Amino acid sequence: MKKFILCNLVLLITQGLFSQEVTTIPKKKTQESFFSADFLSVDMPTNDLGLDEDHMGLTGIHYNLKFKNFYTGLGMYGVIRGKRGGFFTLGINAGYQSYLSEKLFLDTGIHFGGGGGAGAPDGGGAFILPHLNLGYTFRKMSLTAGYSYINFFDGGNIIGHQLNVGLQFPLTIDLASIEDAEKGFKIDDFTSSEWNKKAKRMSFMLHLNNLSVKGSSRDTKGNSLNGSTIRLAGFELNSYLNEKWFFFAKFDGAYDGIPAGYMNIFLGGGHHFSFNKNRTNILAKFGLGAGGGGGVDSQGGVLIYPDISLEQHITNNVYLSINKGFLMSPNSFFETSTFGVGLKYYSDINGTSGAEFSMAKFKGFEVIVKQDVYHNAERTLNPTENLYQIALQLNYHLNKNIYVAGQTAFANFGNAGAYAEGIVGLGFQTNSFFNKKINLFAQGLIGGAGGGDISTGEGLIFKPSAGMNYSINSSFALRGALGYVKARGGSLSSPMINFGVSYRLAFLSAK
Structure with missing residues (x-):
């Protein structure tokens, strides 16, 4: 009997020690989503002089989470055509997609948001933008087109019915529960887990940027801005397609140099070159976006942004970034040279292979x-x-x-x-x-x-x-x-x- 009890005690202790050595990797969840871009041409009201204004071309970028046929997310709009450069909005999306066949679907939904600018009759800024679209799915994207209605209902005077066109790109997000945050593991622990795949590189940067205004740039009253300096603060997100090529989103707002209200948003791509054992990077970027406000006359609002950045490693995954480039309208009506500094944090996410990780x-x-x-x-x-x-x-x-x-x-x-x-x-x-x-x-x-x-x-x-x-x-x-x-x-x-x-x-x- 004593031997039986002793053997069972040894067995229990051994099992306890073994269970303590087992590493539990958090479960990988997958969230279906899609990124989309759309365009609509909005009929503007007659101005105070009784003259018709050119249509306002709004382009939007959206990110939506999918829950079977239902989706919800966020979107931003900016003007790229007309006389209201610097007009921006932010809002929430909700919609429903119903497939009529394997490729053809109906997309109905609504966008509710706020914003305005550039002297537009936007009232308090609140607006609704419902749509009813027909979509067709290709191999890696979907094309949509249909009817939409816009109404700046809080005292605004922008109301219209218009067609819209858009593109949707399906995405999946790998994620874990927020309760798993700050749990650390050795790379070998992931060998047989769902996380054992090639990591995706991302970066996040907080930056300050100076725009030195040049040439014939003017404000909305016709006064020259040549020689002015617009100081901006903002952030930038980069996502890498491979070791060298990436795309980025950049958001800036003015805090000094001109009357308040200027901002710009850019989407673009670039090439990454590393040397000095990956401690030093050179990035060449080109962005296309919208900007204006603060009295700056950016005409239709479309801006281009070529830039070269030099980055130097400081500690862990943090780099100091210095950038030099240009920001201008395509016809150089609004033209600036740019110089900025920032702190950038690199992260290799949602994978454990593809580099010498520990x-x-x-x-x-x-x-x-x-x-x-x-x-x-x-x-x-x-x-x-x-x-x-x-x-x-x-x-x-x-x-x-x-x-x-x-x-x-x-x-x-x-x-x-x-x-x-x-x-x-x-x-x-x-x-x-x-x-x-x-x-x-x-x-x-x-x-x-x-x-x-x-x-x-x-x-x-x-x-x-x-x-x-x-x-x-x-x-x-x-x-x-x-x-x-x-x-x-x-x-x-x-x-x-x-x-x-x-x-x-x-x-x-x-x-």
């Missing part, structure tokens, strides 16, 4: 959509009233408690449709408590803002806030915060409140 860690990421309310936001000319805006914030978690944030926002109510923000900063969050349902956070953001007669001076604002997240499930949380917004050089100085939804995930970062 460790991998799951990193947290949040996509936040929220509604801001500024109490009694000071105006330059108009009476003071509350300002409402729709905002998109992206949080990258440096560790469990500290994150880097980038945010853009556009007015949607409050008689300030042209007002927009582009701000960046740092945040701190607590660990979850109350059965892992609640956590608290505090953050400080800084950057460019202006337009809509809001008194922001040349555009630099500070925006501290603190709030709470309440977890609905492992992917979504409700979010609310109190804070303050203060303009340097302007009269804007308002308490604020916001509420929204956070989509949370973790991706695998190898090094």
Whole structure:
């Protein structure tokens, strides 16, 4: 009997030791999604002089998550044709796709957002854009076309029925639960897991950029801008197709040099060249996008952006970047040379092969959509009233408690449709408590803002806030915060409140 008990005790201890050595790799989830771009030509109202204005050409970029036939996501629009260069919007999408055959489908949905600019009759900025499209699926993309309706309903005068055309590109995202964030493993632990595939390289950069205005560039009143310097702050995301080629998205807003309100958005591609044992990089880029506002006359709004960047390794995956290039309209009506600096963070994500990695860690990421309310936001000319805006914030978690944030926002109510923000900063969050349902956070953001007669001076604002997240499930949380917004050089100085939804995930970062 003693031998029997002793043998079983040894067996239990051995099993316990063995179970402690087993490494549990977080389960890989797959989220279906698609990226899309569309174009619509909007009929503009007759101006104050009784003259017809050219149609306003709006082009949009969207990212949507798919849940079987239903989809939802975010989209931005910018003007590329007409007289309203600098007109931008941000909004949320919701839609439904129903296949009529293997290739042919109906796509019906609605976009609700806020924005405006360039002196357009946008009212408070709030608008709806429903559509009914017919689509056809090719091997790697879909083509859509159909009817759409636009209405800036909060005191605006932009209302129209128009055709739209678009392209959709299907994507899948590999992700883990946000609860797995900051879990680290040795690369050998992934040998037989679903994560054992080629890693995809990404980068995120916070930067400052100076535009030295040249040539015959003018403001919207006809005054020369030659010799002026527009100072911008923003962020850039790069995604690599292979070791050398990448595409990028770049978002900037002015904070100094001209009246507040200028911003630009670029999409493009580039070539990456490394030397000095990958400690030094040279990147050649070319972007196409839209820009304007702040009194800058960018005509139709289309801008091109050739650029060369030099990067030097500082520590871990962080590089210091210096860039030199040009930003201009295709006909050089608006022309600048550019010089900027930035801090860039590289990450090889969602794979463990393809490089000499030794460790991998799951990193947290949040996509936040929220509604801001500024109490009694000071105006330059108009009476003071509350300002409402729709905002998109992206949080990258440096560790469990500290994150880097980038945010853009556009007015949607409050008689300030042209007002927009582009701000960046740092945040701190607590660990979850109350059965892992609640956590608290505090953050400080800084950057460019202006337009809509809001008194922001040349555009630099500070925006501290603190709030709470309440977890609905492992992917979504409700979010609310109190804070303050203060303009340097302007009269804007308002308490604020916001509420929204956070989509949370973790991706695998190898090094």
